[in-house]
Amino acid sequence: MTPPAAAGVSLSMELTRKRKGSMDNQDPKSFSAPDVEMEDDENRSDGEDQHVKIKCFREPHSQIEKRRRDKMNNLIDKLSAMVPTCNPMSRKLDKLTVLRMAVQHLKSLKGSASSFSEASYKPSFLPDEELKHLVLKAADGFLLVVGCDRGKIVFVSESVMKTLNYSRAELIGQSLFDYIHQKDMGKVKEQLSASELYPRERLIDAKTGLQVQADPPVGATRLCSGARRSFFCRMKYNKISVKVEEKECQGNGSKKKESQKYCAVHFTGYLRSWPTSQMGAEGEGEADKQESSHFTCLVAVGRVHSHPSPQLNGEIRVKPTEFITRYAMDGKFTFVDQRATTILGYLPQELLGTSCYEYFHQDDLLHLAERHQKVLRCKEKIETNCYKFKTKYGSFVTLQSQWFSFINPWTKELEYIVSTNTVMSHDHSRAGCSGSKAEGLSISKASEDCKKTLPIIPGIATTPGTMIYAGSIGTQIANELLDFNRANSSPSSGNVSPFSLLQDKSPQTHNQLSNSVPNGETSDMEIPGKSSSEHEPQGAAFSGGETLMGENSQLDLESVVGPGLSSLSNDEAAMAVIWSLLETDTNLGETVDFEEMHWPL
Amino acid sequence: MCREAARRRRRVESDVFGDLSRLLPLQPSIRANLDKPSVIRLTLSYIRMQTLLTENAWMSAGVGNLEKNQTFEGGEKLSNCHGSRDKEKKESEDCETSEETNLYLGVLEGFLMVLSTEGDMIFLSENVNKYMGLTQTELMGHNIFEYTHPCDHEEVRNNLRLTAEEALCGVKRDFVMRIKTALTHRGRSTTLKSATYKVLHCDGRAKVCMSPSSVSCLLLTCRPLPLSHTLLSGHTFTSQHSMDMKFTYCDPRVTSLLGYRPEELLGRSIYDLCYTLDTNCLNKNHLNLCLKNQSVSGQYRMLVRGGGYVWVETHSAVIPSVRTPKSKLIVHQPLCILCVTYVLSGVEQPFLQFSLDQTRSHRYLN
Numbered sequence: 030m031t032p033p034a035a036a037g038v039s040l041s042m043e044l045t046r047k048r049k050g051s052m053d054n055q056d057p058k059s060f061s062a063p064d065v066e067m068e069d070d071e072n073r074s075d076g077e078d079q080h081v082k083i084k085c086f087r088e089p090h091s092q093i094e095k096r097r098r099d100k101m102n103n104l105i106d107k108l109s110a111m112v113p114t115c116n117p118m119s120r121k122l123d124k125l126t127v128l129r130m131a132v133q134h135l136k137s138l139k140g141s142a143s144s145f146s147e148a149s150y151k152p153s154f155l156p157d158e159e160l161k162h163l164v165l166k167a168a169d170g171f172l173l174v175v176g177c178d179r180g181k182i183v184f185v186s187e188s189v190m191k192t193l194n195y196s197r198a199e200l201i202g203q204s205l206f207d208y209i210h211q212k213d214m215g216k217v218k219e220q221l222s223a224s225e226l227y228p229r230e231r232l233i234d235a236k237t238g239l240q241v242q243a244d245p246p247v248g249a250t251r252l253c254s255g256a257r258r259s260f261f262c263r264m265k266y267n268k269i270s271v272k273v274e275e276k277e278c279q280g281n282g283s284k285k286k287e288s289q290k291y292c293a294v295h296f297t298g299y300l301r302s303w304p305t306s307q308m309g310a311e312g313e314g315e316a317d318k319q320e321s322s323h324f325t326c327l328v329a330v331g332r333v334h335s336h337p338s339p340q341l342n343g344e345i346r347v348k349p350t351e352f353i354t355r356y357a358m359d360g361k362f363t364f365v366d367q368r369a370t371t372i373l374g375y376l377p378q379e380l381l382g383t384s385c386y387e388y389f390h391q392d393d394l395l396h397l398a399e400r401h402q403k404v405l406r407c408k409e410k411i412e413t414n415c416y417k418f419k420t421k422y423g424s425f426v427t428l429q430s431q432w433f434s435f436i437n438p439w440t441k442e443l444e445y446i447v448s449t450n451t452v453m454s455h456d457h458s459r460a461g462c463s464g465s466k467a468e469g470l471s472i473s474k475a476s477e478d479c480k481k482t483l484p485i486i487p488g489i490a491t492t493p494g495t496m497i498y499a500g501s502i503g504t505q506i507a508n509e510l511l512d513f514n515r516a517n518s519s520p521s522s523g524n525v526s527p528f529s530l531l532q533d534k535s536p537q538t539h540n541q542l543s544n545s546v547p548n549g550e551t552s553d554m555e556i557p558g559k560s561s562s563e564h565e566p567q568g569a570a571f572s573g574g575e576t577l578m579g580e581n582s583q584l585d586l587e588s589v590v591g592p593g594l595s596s597l598s599n600d601e602a603a604m605a606v607i608w609s610l611l612e613t614d615t616n617l618g619e620t621v622d623f624e625e626m627h628w629p630l
Numbered sequence: 631m632c633r634e635a636a637r638r639r640r641r642v643e644s645d646v647f648g649d650l651s652r653l654l655p656l657q658p659s660i661r662a663n664l665d666k667p668s669v670i671r672l673t674l675s676y677i678r679m680q681t682l683l684t685e686n687a688w689m690s691a692g693v694g695n696l697e698k699n700q701t702f703e704g705g706e707k708l709s710n711c712h713g714s715r716d717k718e719k720k721e722s723e724d725c726e727t728s729e730e731t732n733l734y735l736g737v738l739e740g741f742l743m744v745l746s747t748e749g750d751m752i753f754l755s756e757n758v759n760k761y762m763g764l765t766q767t768e769l770m771g772h773n774i775f776e777y778t779h780p781c782d783h784e785e786v787r788n789n790l791r792l793t794a795e796e797a798l799c800g801v802k803r804d805f806v807m808r809i810k811t812a813l814t815h816r817g818r819s820t821t822l823k824s825a826t827y828k829v830l831h832c833d834g835r836a837k838v839c840m841s842p843s844s845v846s847c848l849l850l851t852c853r854p855l856p857l858s859h860t861l862l863s864g865h866t867f868t869s870q871h872s873m874d875m876k877f878t879y880c881d882p883r884v885t886s887l888l889g890y891r892p893e894e895l896l897g898r899s900i901y902d903l904c905y906t907l908d909t910n911c912l913n914k915n916h917l918n919l920c921l922k923n924q925s926v927s928g929q930y931r932m933l934v935r936g937g938g939y940v941w942v943e944t945h946s947a948v949i950p951s952v953r954t955p956k957s958k959l960i961v962h963q964p965l966c967i968l969c970v971t972y973v974l975s976g977v978e979q980p981f982l983q984f985s986l987d988q989t990r991s992h993r994y995l996n
Contacts, residue, residue, distance in 0.1 A: 104670040111677045128646040131673055135653040138680050154655055154672075154679055154753060154770070161731045164742050164755075167834035167849035169802075172734060186730075212976040216865055260865070261943070261974040293929065293941065293974050298737045330737045355906045355985075363986040364906045367979065381986040435909055437901070438916045439874040444901045447909060 161186075170332040173205075177221045177300065177325040180205040192333045193292070194267035210263035210291050220260050220296075221327055258298055258327060263291040298329025350452040355445045358510065360385045360401060360503025363445060372452055374421030386502045390417035390425055398502050404432045404446055405510045415453050427453040660767050671771025678752045682744070682837065682847070740853030743832070747790050747846055749774045761828070761854055763812030779808035779827050781921060790848065797838035797846040804833040806855070806918045806925055829855050829924040855924040855945065871967040873948075875900045875916055878966060887973045889935030894991075902987060905931035905939050915946065919967055923948040929974060936992045938980035944971045 101124075109115040109127045112134045122130075165171060171189035175182050185200045193208075200208070209217055268290055302325040352372060355364030361384050365377035373380075389397050393416035404411040410433040417425035430450045437444050651661050651669045654676055664672070735741065735757050744753040750773050756766050762777075769777075778786055789805050810825040834850035867887060870879040876899050880892040895903075904912055908930035918925035924947045931939040946969040983989050 101667060101670075104667055104674070107674055108670055111674055125643060125646060128643070128650060131677075132646060132649045132653065134677065135650065135673065138677070139653065154676060154766070160742065160755060161734060163744070163849055164731070164734050164738065164851065166837075167742060167851045168738065169835070172730065172737070261972055263975065295943075297739065328733055328737060330734060353906050361986075363902075364984055366906070366984065367982050376983075378983050378989045381983070381989050435901070435913070437874050437899070438913065438920055444899065447906055 162188075168330065168332050170330045172328070173296070173298075173331050174326050174328050175205045175221065177327060180217075180221060183326055189331075192294075192331070193264060208265045210265075213262040216260060217262050220258050258296065258300060258329065261293055261295050264294045264331075266290040266292050292333050294331045294333050296327075296329040296331050298327055300325055301328050302326075352450055354380075354385075354448045354450060356385060356448060356503075357445060357507075358405065358443055359507035360446075369450075372420075372426060373418065379421070384501075384503045388419045390419070393417060394502065398506060400432065401446075401503065401506050402509070404434050405443065405506065408434065408436070418450075429453050656767065660765075664767070668767070668771070672767060674750075675752050675770045678746070678847075679744070682752075738851055738853065739856075740830075740851050743848075743850045743852050744837075745774060745790065745848045745850060747792055747848075749786070749790060752847060761811065761813070761830075761852070762809065763825075774809075777810045779810075779922075782807045792836050792846050792848075794838075797836045800835045800837065802833070802835050803848055803850065804831075804928065806831050806922055808922050809852075829922050831855050831926050855926060855947070865973050867971055867973075869895075869969045869971065871900065871969065873920070873965055873967060875912075875967065888932060888940065894935075902985070903933050905933060905984065907931075915944070919946055919948055932971075933985055933988060934977050934980070935988070937983045937988055938977045939984070940973050940977055941975040942971050942973050944969050946970070 105124050105127050108131055109122055112127070112130050114130045114134060115122055115127055165186060165188040169192060171192055172184070172186040173182065173189075174184040182200050182203050182205055185197055187197055189200060190196055195208075205217070206214055266289075350372070352368035353364075353366040354362055354369065357363050361382060362380045363382075365375075365380050367377065369380070370376055386394065386397075393414075396414055397416055400411050400413050410431050413430045413432065415427050415429045418428050420426055428450045430448050432446055432448050434446050435444045436442065647666050647669050650673055651664055654661070654669070654672050656664075656672070735755055741758040741761055742753070742755040743751060743758075746752055750771065751769055752771070754766050754769055758769060759765050762769070774786065775783055785805060786807055789803050792801070807830055808827040809830050811828040812821060812825050813828075830852045831854075832850045832852045834848055836846060837849050838846045865887070867883040868881045869877055869884070872878050876897055877895040880890075880895045882892055884895070885891055901909065901912060911928050911930045915925045915927040925945075927944045927946070929941050929943050932942050933939050946967055948965050949968050950965060
């Protein structure tokens with residue numbers, strides 16, 4: 030096998046190579062005699078180049094060739110995987126064989142479908158029938174044609190069965206309004222009103238954001254954008270099917286009366302108008318007499334949107350013994366789900382504006398305060414241990430909560446803390462609850478210690494004094510965070526994009542607390558919250574981990590919890606303990622992670 | 631000697647490629663211009679689609695399918711495939727179906743995409759041309775990652791990932807991605823080299839493929855997010871926001887829908903006004919806006935002034951800041967968010983107050 034002369038050859042040369050994957054030791058300059066290689070099943074010839082290829086051995090060109098061959102190899106591999114006759118072969122097949130088998134396979138497939146050689150048959154990869162099904166399947170939708178004058182359903186596709194659970198036969202000829210929620214009837218009538226075939230459209234011009242008037246298009250019988258319709262309405266859902274979500278029924282006053290299920294359907298389509306002479310036996314005969322010359326109807330695809338609550342993106346799953354609350358940074362309730370009332374006895378308005386600490390049992394204050402502090406500083410969901418929450422009637426209910434800080438993706442500032450609260454069974458002992466974090470144990474141990482040292486007055490949980498100090502815990506925690514943020518972020522105006530800020534700032538490498546745990550769910554970027562800088566850090570405590578503990582003797586746990594305590598008053602002692610415990614948070618060593626952001630505009 | 635053999639081999643191969651391409655449902659003009667990799671790509675698509683369809687029929691014949699209504703459709707499909715039919719009748723029915731399908735796609739304002747879990751665009755409906763400026767045959771069989779914005783790759787990958795259970799249940803997918811379009815803003819076709827990105831809203835569901843040679847795939851309808859909305863009176867209102875989603879403007883129609891006067895909303899964050907369970911929905915929407923400039927939220931709840939909430943859906947886009955009547959130049963805030971919100975429901979739980987804000991204001995009576 031002598032390699033043919035290399036340079037300057039004007040015929041195309043075959044580059045033989047192994048079939049599998051990338052080229053290993055292929056030297057573009059060496060060629061085996063092609064006919065010898067052909068017999069070898071392992072090799073495949075490259076028939077891709079139809080043109081005469083001038084051999085040039087510059088690196089880039091061969092790279093291009095390599096890529097092309099790899100791509101072809103890849104395709105052939107895929108093809109052999111798809112063609113059933115290729116599969117049982119134990120050894121790899123060469124390209125030509127694979128291709129031939131593919132031809133055979135296609136011929137066999139075509140046997141069951143109509144032939145493509147028929148001129149009348151429009152060739153397409155998917156028969157329209159199937160395409161239609163696929164579209165509706167993907168869209169969870171159905172096609173609907175209704176007459177505009179009386180709302181009579183002229184046509185509906187079979188897929189309505191899957192979405193609304195009514196059969197075609199049940200619907201065709203009926204009035205659409207029989208199936209629409211009462212409160213939406215006005216809206217739908219408005220959409221169908223043919224007199225507004227060309228409504229004064231108000232379009233939003235994307236460039237200026239202003240509303241502009243659109244000119245009415247010409248030609249009454251054509252489908253055109255002027256006749257576009259898009260609206261949502263609630264449609265009746267035939268109840269025979271099993272899919273009923275009980276929790277959605279809760280408190281839905283108007284719906285409860287009829288015990289009728291509705292689902293939100295988004296209709297998008299056009300008004301279309303035909304001269305009545307063209308109408309066949311579609312059943313609109315009498316109605317057309319009103320409209321002198323045209324039959325107008327709405328042609329729309331209805332896409333069903335099921336209520337999102339049962340299908341949440343996984344973050345918050347709510348079960349019957351759960352309720353959701355929202356706290357401001359300082360622990361005040363800013364949102365309370367109505368389920369809370371059945372569990373806690375309070376109406377939302379009784380809780381709103383008050384601090385959560387006023388309801389926590391005294392024993393739990395410390396650990397919850399620690400959690401509060403933690404949730405403000407990291408992006409993960411924090412689980413609390415079980416704790417007792419005071420109900421309206423004075424008794425306590427045992428809850429366990431999951432908290433997370435919701436950060437505004439743009440400003441990186443805290444919007445609020447979301448709390449998902451689960452009721453634990455009442456005889457659940459505290460020891461049994463899982464609070465498996467290591468520092469949780471150390472803190473609870475510390476709290477055990479300080480419980481001994483704190484003079485406990487029976488009934489303290491219900492005295493106003495306790496409540497007042499309890500309420501201020503949350504405020505203190507919030508203030509600490511704000512102070513810290515002020516101390517550690519550079520001044521910037523709220524309007525400047527954090528994206529541009531990135532380029533100016535050098536990555537902060539020292540340990541920082543604030544919201545820097547990467548969490549794909551909330552944000553892609555990790556920079557500290559912005560706030561205007563004001564005064565010197567008061568709580569310099571939080572900017573480091575172990576290093577800090579030595580710096581400030583005030584923060585030394587021992588010195589606070591120990592002997593000094595008994596000299597303080599009740600409240601002060603408790604506060605001091607809480608302060609010190611908060612400052613032992615060891616999870617402080619997060620590094621800030623910057624990403625390159627591509628800002629398209 | 632070896633040249634002859636090489637030529638012969640190439641000819642044989644070309645012939646086989648020719649045979650293959652003639653078996654594909656292509657217009658003759660397109661067929662003539664296909665290169666070899668494209669022939670293979672289209673063959674792959676064809677085989678995969680056939681597998682998908684026969685499985686549809688197979689599964690719907692009652693073999694362990696979850697939806698009880700499949701038999702109705704399945705029966706129809708089977709008879710289409712295998713029955714011998716009157717040719718004329720079939721043709722006229724085909725015509726009808728074709729028109730129906732065209733209606734669908736026109737009304738949908740988007741195209742259909744069947745995407746394998748590896749990202750291969752197995753099938754695209756013909757009208758993809760209208761949205762991407764590239765034809766069905768040019769695109770089919772290619773991998774979507776060649777066309778999507780690099781920053782969106784991870785999100786697309788995450789959406790393509792399917793467990794066996796998810797595929798069987800036909801889990802839903804709903805995401806926004808940027809895709810290259812060879813259409814200019816005016817709608818003229820250019821080449822891929824000068825392609826810009828278009829924002830597409832893709833939603834649909836997973837479809838399982840049982841045969842070992844196939845992978846599961848997603849059936850998606852892809853719609854470009856419109857930059858203009860037809861507003862009819864009632865039930866929609868527009869608003870503008872700074873990039874942190876605080877209101878900077880709201881159209882007066884909001885009052886009859888949500889009870890707030892526009893001035894009451896200025897400076898308020900939309901997160902304050904939504905039902906907490908929907909925080910994630912809004913967050914995702916906001917992120918899409920920051921990264922892709924356009925988004926459509928799913929349905930979420932907005933709190934009504936003084937009590938209760940309504941279900942809404944918002945379409946938004948980031949636009950250059952609107953010049954307010956008073957100011958001429960806005961240097962520091964070049965961008966703002968424009969929202970069109972559709973109110974989907976009436977006021978639910980009107981007498982329940984959920985948020986602190988609601989306790990501080992009374993219902994707006996008009």
